[in-house]
Amino acid sequence: MPHAQASLPQRNARNARIGRPLLGLTLGLCLLSGQSQAATSEKTLLDYKYFRTLCIDLLGRMPTEQDLQDFERPDFNMESWMDAHLQGDTYADRLTRIYADLLRPQTVSFQVGTNRNTLARILIKDDTGKDTWVYYRPGQRRGRHAQVPKTTDPTYPQWNNLTRGGFCLLEAETGLKYPDVSAALPPTGTAKPVSKAVLDQYTTVVKPWWLYADYKSATPVDRYNATTWPTRYPGFTINNELLKESDVKTDVMQIRVCKEEANVDVQAPMDTTPANILDCRTGYGISNSQGCGCGPGLEMCMPAAHFLASQPRPAFVSSRNTLLGVDDPTDAQTFEYRAWQSLWVAQEPQVFFYNLFLEDRDFRDVVSAKYTYVNGPMAQFYKLSARSNWNDRDLGAISLPSPDAMPPDLIPQQVMTWQKVNTGVSSAGVLTMPLFLFKYATRRARAHAVYNMFLCRDFVAPAGLMLPPSKETDLMKREGCAACHQTLEPLSAYFARWVENDWSFIDPKLYPAQNPACKQTNGVIPSSCNARYDNIYSSSTSGMLRGAYSSPTNADLGAIGMSEYLTRRADFAPCVAQNVAESFLGRSLGTEDSQLRDEMTSALVESGYRVKPLVKVLLKSQQYRSANNLTSTVWRNGVTP
Amino acid sequence: MNTKLTFLGGALLLSVACKGQESTAPSVTLDQVPGHESLAQDTTHKESPRLVPAEAYIRTYLTLFGGLTALQTQTQLTAGGSGLFDTWTAYLGALGLPNYATDMSRNTQTNALMVASFERLGIALCDKALEKDLKSTPAVAVDKRMIYTFDVPATAVDEAGFADRFAKLHRKFLGYPAKLAPTDRTARFFALYNETIKNHNPTGSRFTAVDAGWAAVCQGLIRHPEFQLY
Amino acid sequence: MNRRSFIQSIVGGSAAAALGTPLFRAFAGPEVSSDEYFIFIHAQGAWDITVGLDPRNQRAGLIEPGSTATIDINPLKKWVSLSTPLDGVNASSGYSFELVRPPSGPLVFGPGIGDLIRHYDRLTVVNGIAMNTVSHQDGTAFSATGRHLAGTKTAGPSIDTMMANSFGLGQLLPAVSINYPSSFVGQGLDRRAVPLTISGVGTLAASLRRSALYESAAARDGVTALLSREAQDLASMSANPDVMNGMYLQYEGLRRMNGENLINLFTDSYLRGKYTSFAYSTMSASVNAAFTLESLARNATRCVSFAYGSFDTHFTNYRNQPLLQQNLFDMIAIMLDYLDVMPHPTKPADKLSEHTHILVVSDFCRTPNINAALGRDHYPNNSSLIISPRFRGNMSFGQSDPEQLLSLPAKTFADGRRPVTPPDVLASMVSAMGIDPRKYLRDGEAIPEILR
Secondary structure, eight states, rough: OOOOTTTTTOOOOHHHHOOTHHHHHEEEEEHHOOOOOSSOOOHHHHHHHHHHHHHHISSOOOOOHHHHHHHHSOOHHHHHHHHHSSHHHHHHHHHHHHHHHHHHHOOOOOOOOTTEEEEEEEEETTTOOOOEEEEEEEOOGGGGGGGGGOOOTTTTTGGGGHHHOOSSSHHHSEEEEOGGGGOOOOOOEEEOOOOOHHHHHEEEEEETTTTBBTTTSOOOOOOOOOOOOHSSSOOOOOHHHBBBBBTTSBOOOEEEEEEEGGGOSSSEOOOOTTTSSETSHHHHHHHHHHEEEEEEGGGGGGEEESOTTTSSOEEEEEEETTOTTSSSSSSEEEEEHHHHHHHHHHHHHHHHHHHHHHTTTTTTHHHHEEEEOOOOHHHHHHHTGTTTTTOOOOOOOOOSSOOGGGGTOTTOOOEEEEEEEEEOTOOOOOGHHHHHHHHHHHHHHHHHHHHHHHHOOOOOOOOOOOOOOOOOTTTTTTTTTTTHHHHHHHHHHHHTTBBBBBBBBBTTTTTTTTGGOOOBBTTTTTTGGGTTEGGGGOOOOOOEEETTTTTTHHHHHHHHHHHHHHHHHHTTTHHHHHHHHHHHHHOOOOOGGGHHHHHHHHHHHTSSHHHHHHHHHHHHHHHHOBBBBOOOOHHTTTTOO | OOOOOOOOHHHHHHHHTTTTTOOOOOSSOGGGGGTTTTOOOOOOOOOOOOBBBBHHHHHHHHHTSSSSSSHHHHHHHHHHGGOSSSOOOHHHHTTTOOTTTBBOOOOOOOHHHHHHHHHHHHHHHHHHHHHHSSSSSOOOGGOSSSOOOOOOOOSSHHHHHHHHHHHHHHHHHHHHOOOGOSSSSHHHHHHHHHHHHHHHHOOTTTTTTHHHHHHHHHHHTTTTTHHHBB | OOHHHHHHHHHGHHHHHHSHHHHHHHHSSSSSSSOOEEEEEETOOOGGGGTTTSSSSOOOOOOOOOOTTSOOTTTTOOOOOOOOTSSSSSSSOOHHHHHHHHOOSSBBBBBGGGGGGGGGGEEEEEEOBBOOOOHHHHHOOOOOOHHHTTTOOOOOOHHHHHHHHHHHHTTHHHHHHEEEOOOOOOOTGGGGOEEEEOOHHHHHHHHHOSSSSSSSSSHHHHHHHHHHHHHHHHHBBEEESSHHHHHHHHHHHHHHHHHHTGGGGGGGHHHHHHHHHHOTTOTHHHHHHHHHHHHHTTTTEEEEEEEEEEOOSGGGGGGGGGHHHHHHHHHHHHHHHHHHHBSSOOOSSGGGGGGEEEEEEEEEOOOOOOOOSSSOEESSOEEEEEOOBBBOSSSSEEETTTTTTTEEOOETTTEEEEEEEHHHHHHHHHHHTTTOOOGTSSSOOOOOOGBB
C-alpha cells in the first residue's frame, strides 16, 4: 500500500514491495548483533518453514533465493532479522490488512456531488462561431440573480436558463434553451454565436487544476503531459473528456467558465446583505455570494464533463482494485469524478492504519486521533466537496479537517503523496472519517461495527428469547428487545450527531440534544423539527434529538465519548491481540490460546498500546513458531520438521 | 527436531498430588517407563497449514516474473496472443481476495475454483517465463533468467542432471531444499518430466518436448500445495 | 441419535399419532436420494414483508403500510391503489394497495410478488418467523444455518452445505455459492461439500480457460495428477489432514472440470443467449439464475445458492423496495417456467421442477413503521418462501401480530407453543429430503403441516 507522506521518507513502493529493501540492513544487523544462532548450516524443514512464514507475513511475499542464502549463513540471527522486518512498508501493509478486512473500506455507491461543487458544461458557439464549452456551477449565486424579475413578470421565463439551471447565459444570448435540470434533458434549440460583449461580461477563461499542475500561478504553463506526468504525478491520469475540445481532436489549453466561478476569494459579502461576510468553503456562501467562486484554477470544483452536474462522465483513470496498493492496481478503469473521489475517501482509513503501524503509534489513536492523512484529491475533497451539500454558514465544530488545515502545496495531481493534517474538534480517528460514517450508514450500524471491530463482540440474542407484542416504544425496556438494545442504544447515541447515510455533523449549537424550541405542543413537535428531532421521545418541555433518547449525554459526548468507552473497556486490548493473532494464525483463537492472548495483550498495554511488541510475542509463540502438522508416528519415524 | 523429553505421566502426577507432596522435578522420565526406552515423545505444537494470503501470492508471483507491476505483468503475459492470461480482475475473487465494496469477505480456504485459478496462473507464469528465459533472441544468460536459472540442454537430462536443476526450482518455489521434502518428490517430478517429454506433440505447440517437460515441472511447483499453504 | 429416537424426541408422547403424518412418511422414505437439486436464495439486506409475503395495507398499531406517498408504484405490475387514502381523508397521506390474491386458496401477497403469483399453487409461505436479531450478520447466519453467531463466528453449516454433504459428494461441483452466506462449520462434514464461493458466474470462466498453444491438456492433467498424489501423501502424514485432503479432492475435482469442459456453463454471454426470458437489465441476479438452470440441466451441480439484493432500504431508497421484490419474484417465476419444461438430466421422463427444491430467505424484515428518512429499519420478524414438490403448495403457515408485525406462536412444538424459527424452516427442508435434521441442526423442529 503506497502511502508516502511528507512527514516520512518518500519511498519507492515498487522496490519496497518486490525487491529486498532491507537486505543491507538485515545483514548489517546480523553482523553487528554478535548473537548468531548456533553456527550450523543444517537447518531443519521446520526452520525453513518458519522463515518462509515470516517472509510471507513480514515481507508480504515468499522468500527469494537471496533471502534463503542470507538465512543459511552461519551468522544469521533470527531475532535481529525479525526486528529489522517488524517495520517498514510490508509490515505495515500486513497489519493494515487485518483492519481493512474488518472495516471493509469501500462502498458500492458514493455520492459526493452537488450543484455546489460540480462544474457542468454547455456547448455554445463563441463570437467567432466556434463550438466552445462553457463550464458553470449550477448552485452558484450570480450577479444576474439580482436582475431576475418576479415570477409574475411576463419576462420571467426568459430567465429560465439561470433560474432553473444556474447557467450564466440566457436563451436569448445562446440560442439554446437550457437547462431543465429536473427532466435531465440536454439543451435544445440551435446554438447561435454569443456576442463578444456578452461573453466578456458573463464568462472568462481559466487554466483549470485538472490540466495544469501550476494552476495557482498567475500564468500556468505546466500542462498535462501524458509522457511526463505519470512519472511526476503517478496515479493521476485523465482522459479525452477533459483533454480534448468538443471536436475530440484539439487539445484543451484553457476553458471558458462563468465569471463567478473564477473568483478566488475565501470570503465574500453576501449579495443581499453585503455587511455579512460569508465563507466561500460553505454551501451557504456559494449559494448567497457571487463573490464565492471555485478558487484558484477552479480547485474546489470538480468537472462533470457533462451538461448535467448530476450525471458526470468518466474522466479520471484509476482503479478500485488496489489490494496490492494504489501504486500497483490490478486494473485501470475510468471513473467519473464522484467515484474518483470515493476511491480516496476509501483510502483514507487505510492510510491512517498504515501509518499508525508504520510509526508504531498508540493503537488507541484509531478511535481517538485528532489527525488524519490527506493526499491531493482528499485535500481537494475537504476544501469543499465534503461539505458542499450543507447549508451551514460556518464550518462549525465538525469532525472533518478544516479547509485551512490542508497543506497549501499539496495539489490534486499528487495522489500518492499523503500528509498528516489535524482534524476537527469533534473527530475521533476512524470513527469520524467519511468512509466509516457513510459505509455504516445508521447510528446502530456504526455502533455495531465498532463493537465488533474493537471489542470483538457481537449482539446476539440469548437462546430462547421471545419477543412478545408490546406497546413499549423504548427498545431498551421492551421485553426481548432489551437484551441487545440496552447495550446498543446508548452506544448508538454516541453517533447521534452524524447524519445517517452521510458524514454531516449536527452542531450542538444549533441542535441541542434536548431542545426547548422543539418541545411538543398537544403531543406533537413542530414540523420544522421533524428532520432532526424524534417526536416519540420528545416532551412538552423539549424535543429530543433523533437517536439521543437512550442517552443525551452520550449524544453530546459524540464519537469522542465512544472512543473513551472503547479504550477503557477491559476487552479492548485483548481484541487487538485476537484480531492480529487470528489473522496471522489463520484460525480462530480457542481457550487453549488464552495464554498467548494474555501475553500479547500485556505486551500491547505495557508498551503504551504499541502493536509491534504484541506482534513479536506472537511471532515467537509456539503456535506460530514451532507448529507443524505431522502425525506423531511420522514425526517419530524421522520426517524431521 | 526429535528430542527425548522428560515426561510426567498422568498417573504419576495424580499420585504426587494425592499425597500432597510438593511438585518437584520429575522422578521418572519417559524412557524409564517400561516399553518407552527408545520412544521419542512428540511435544511439538500442531497447527494446520493455512492459505497464503492472496496478496502475498500475487506479490510472490510478480517477484518471480521479474518484479514488474501487476499491470505490466498482465501486459507481458497476454502479449503475443498467448491465451495464457486474461486480466487480474478476472481472478481476484477466485484467489480469495475480499471485495470491500460488496462486503464479500476474504476466502481463507481453498476450493476447486481457487485450485483452477492457481492452475491458470501457474501455467501462464511457467510458460511465458520459459519463452522469455529459453527462447529469446539473443539468448538470456543463466543468471539473468527469471525461473529456469540453469543450463537446459536440447535433449532430456538424466536423473542426476534433473535432480540438480530441480533442486534450484524447488528452493525458488517452495523455499527449502528438495532433499528435505517429506515425499519422494524429486523422483516423482522426474517421472512427470519424462512422461511429459515422451507424450509431447509438437504440432501446433510453441514448445519443444524438453520445453514442455520443464514447464510441467515449474507448474507442479507453483501449483504445489506447499506453495499455496504455509 | 438415530432416526427413530429423533422422531420420538420431537413428537414425544404423540409419536403414535404422528406415524401417519407427512413428516414420518418423509423419514420413512429413502435416506439419501441423488436425483434432487437445490436452489437457495438469500434476499440480502432484509426485505419488507409488508409489501410481499406478509402484506399490510391498512394502518393499525405500528403499521404504516407502503403507499403512493412512500413507494414508486409506476413499475409495479400488481399495484392497484386503494380508493381511500391511508388517513381516510387526505390524499397526501397516500394510497395503499389492494392485496394480491391467487384465484383460490389462502395465500395473500403484496404487490411485490409480481409474476410469481401465477405459480401460486406451488408456493409455501412461512410467516411470523422469529429472528431474535436485527443485526445483518446475525440474521443472515441465522436464516442460512439455523444458528445465531457465536460471538462473531458462524456456528453451524449453512443449508447449502447440508444438502451438498448429503446429496452432492459425487457431484462435480457439490455446491456453488454466489455471494450466499455459506458456511462450512460442524462435525461430520465431508470436505467435498465445501461450497464453491464465488462473487459472480463470469469469474469462473476466466479461471477455467486454457491456452492451446503450449502444453497439451494431457500434460496439464499429468501435473494435476502429481499434485493430487502429493496432497494425498502429505495428508497421510498430517496430524490434521483436513486441509491437505481438501486440496487432494480439489485437484481431483479440477481434473474432472477440465475433462468436462465447463467453460460455457460459466460464460455470461452463453447463459444470456440461451436463457432469454430473463430481464437481465432489471433482474440483477438473472445470470446466476441462468447459471443455476444450466448447471442443473448438465447435472454439474447439486446445489446452487446466491444472494439477491440489496433490500436494505433505510432511506428514500425504500421507494424501490417493492420493485426489488417484484424483480426477485419475477426471476423465480421465470426459473420455474424453465424448470417445468427442462428434462431431468438423469431421469429423462421427469421434469427438473419435479426434483428441484427452492428456499428463499432474508436477514429479517423491516419495521412496520416508516422512519423520518422515509425508509424502514430492521425488525426481528421474517418470512420465507419454499417452492418444492415435497412441500404443500398454496399454503401459508405461521403468523405475525396484526398491529406490531411481530412473530406470533404458530403451533405447539415439542418445546411448547411458540413462533416458527429459522431452524424450524431448515429442519423442514432437511427432513423433507429424508434426512434427520439433527445430523446438521442443533435446534429446530420440522413442521409436518407444510410437508407433503
